[in-house]
Amino acid sequence: MRWFWIDRYEEFIRGKHATAVKNVSLAEEHLHDHFPGVAIMPNSLIVEGMAQAAGLLVADAIDYNRRVVLAKVASAVFHFDAVPGDTIRFRAEILDLKPAGSLTKVTSTVGDRLQGEAELFFAHLEPGEGVPKLFESEELLRWLDQLHIYEVGRDESGQPLARPDW
Amino acid sequence: MPSRDEIFEKVKSALVDALGVDEDDVTPGATMVGDLGAESIDFLDIVFRLEKAFNIKISRGELFPEDVLSSSEFVTDGKVTPAGIAALKARMPFADLTKFEANPSVQNFANTLTVEDMVKYVASKLGQ
Numbered sequence: 001m002r003w004f005w006i007d008r009y010e011e012f013i014r015g016k017h018a019t020a021v022k023n024v025s026l027a028e029e030h031l032h033d034h035f036p037g038v039a040i041m042p043n044s045l046i047v048e049g050m051a052q053a054a055g056l057l058v059a060d061a062i063d064y065n066r067r068v069v070l071a072k073v074a075s076a077v078f079h080f081d082a083v084p085g086d087t088i089r090f091r092a093e094i095l096d097l098k099p100a101g102s103l104t105k106v107t108s109t110v111g112d113r114l115q116g117e118a119e120l121f122f123a124h125l126e127p128g129e130g131v132p133k134l135f136e137s138e139e140l141l142r143w144l145d146q147l148h149i150y151e152v153g154r155d156e157s158g159q160p161l162a163r164p165d166w
Numbered sequence: 167m168p169s170r171d172e173i174f175e176k177v178k179s180a181l182v183d184a185l186g187v188d189e190d191d192v193t194p195g196a197t198m199v200g201d202l203g204a205e206s207i208d209f210l211d212i213v214f215r216l217e218k219a220f221n222i223k224i225s226r227g228e229l230f231p232e233d234v235l236s237s238s239e240f241v242t243d244g245k246v247t248p249a250g251i252a253a254l255k256a257r258m259p260f261a262d263l264t265k266f267e268a269n270p271s272v273q274n275f276a277n278t279l280t281v282e283d284m285v286k287y288v289a290s291k292l293g294q
Contacts, residue, residue: 071207074184096218100226101210121211 005049006090008146012153014161015061017093020053020147022046026084041082043116047073050106050118054092056149058102058122061094064164066124067134071101076118086110100124137166167292170285173220177284180215184208192281199276206232216284222291229287230279231257235272246270260286 006020024031024041031039051070059068082088089109096103101123108116127134141164144150153161168176178192185202198204204212209230217224227233231254234240240250251267266278 072211074211075186096214098214101207101214103211103214121207121214123207123210 003048004052004143005045006052006147008148009053009152010089012057012060012149012161014153014155015057015094015097016156017091018053018057020049020090020092022049022088022090024082024084024086024088028084031084039084041084041086041088043076043078043081046078046082046088046108046116047076047118047120049088050090050092050108050116051120051122053090054094054104054106054120055122056144056147057092057094058097058104058124060149060153060161061097061102062099062124064135064140066099066126068102068122068124070120071123072121074103074119074121076116078116079114080110082108082110082115088115095119137164141166168220170289173288173292174281174285176219177216177281177288180212180219181281181284184211184215194280194282194285196281197277198279198281198284202281206230212284216288220288220292222288224291228257229284235275241272244272246272246275258283258287260290 006022009018009020011017011019026039030042030045034040034042055068055070062068087110090106091109092104092106094102094104101121104120104122106118106120107114150161150163155161174194178189181187181192181202182189185204185208187202191202196202213224213229216222234250234253234257235246237250240247240253246254251263251270254263261279261283263278266274
């Protein structure tokens with residue numbers, strides 16, 4: 001299983017907020033293994049999608065100079081199950097950002113219906129805190145490109161995000 | 167300046183949100199780790215919430231001195247040395263460390279901090 005729980009960003013405002021989409025497809029393995037015969041998108045994986053949407057927003061805000069790790073799901077509430085055919089739209093917002101960690105709020109919607117809402121807390125780890133290397137730059141850039149971050153992303157002054165030269 | 171009760175109510179609200187505990191569990195004498203189940207990452211979350219609730223700035227390690235407790239300078243054989251106790255007292259004048267001093271095992275420290283200590287800490291930051 002590939003651990004990608006967002007398909008692309010639609011909006012990405014550095015240090016502020018971002019919107020990402022996840023299309024739920026019956027072709028996904030976990031939909032068959034979770035509750036056989038009842039294909040629903042597990043909310044635990046929706047939390048992972050929320051974490052990816054918010055985590056990259058945070059990582060970008062600190063210039064990818066620490067590893068951003070989901071440290072805590074401070075709260076999570078879900079209102080209905082997402083199913084194959086649904087497009088889940090995650091909206092992530094940074095509530096607070098410090099060198100050591102960040103607090104974010106993320107909602108998931110399907111159409112105009114609020115599906116879930118969570119507060120996610122990220123720790124920012126430096127190399128040496130159990131982190132041998134921050135990331136493989138080529139691999140990370142490929143992922144960021146696939147998510148369209150540098151197509152839709154804007155910095156604080158509304159200018160397109162510069163693609164890092166790692 | 168908020169009253170002590172007002173501080174307690176806001177601290178309680180921060181702890182309920184950060185730790186997912188019931189309001190009734192957050193009593194002045196409740197220990198942060200033993201009674202309320204706080205883990206180390208929760209202290210960072212609590213710092214965020216207290217800063218916002220009281221408009222104060224809290225430096226890393228000020229509320230929970232993990233650097234002292236993991237320092238080879240201040241810890242020997244799993245116990246905090248007299249120099250470490252002095253460092254803790256200097257760092258945390260708001261906390262009552264009397265019980266901890268009697269058995270200064272690092273593991274015991276987790277059960278030292280109480281909700282009341284959090285209230286005293288915030289009051290000290292607010293200059294009360």
